[in-house]
Amino acid sequence: MISYALMFATGCYALALLFNLYRVVKSPGVTDRLLALDTMTINAIALIICFGIIEGSMIFFEASVLYAMVGFVSTVAYAKFLLRGDLIE
Structure with missing residues (x-):
């Protein structure tokens, strides 16, 4: 039973990843x-x-865990770049 739940969860996360990819391509603004x-x-x-x-x-x-740390740092760096236009002060 757990294998079916894992396959369902994997499919849902993969579908959500595709929807997010669509939002990256077709979003109206940079913050989106x-x-x-x-x-x-x-x-x-x-x-x-x-x-x-x-x-x-x-x-x-x-x-x-490594991917989470890199993802967090890259999101913060990109947001700082959007706000100030420079990464290094």
């Missing part, structure tokens, strides 16, 4: 694109964790 990219990071982390549970490997969880 930034929000969609941040949401794509969260969905990608969820997909990596689902694959880790399916495979039974702990390496996927470590990869998801």
Whole structure:
């Protein structure tokens, strides 16, 4: 039963990732694109964790933590660039 739930969750996260990709391409403003990219990071982390549970490997969880840290830093840096126009003060 858990394998069906994992496959369903993987499919839902993959579909959400595609919807976010559409929002990145067709959004009216830059802030909408930034929000969609941040949401794509969260969905990608969820997909990596689902694959880790399916495979039974702990390496996927470590990869998801690293991806979360890089995603957070990149979102903050891009938002700072949008607000000030410069990353280094």
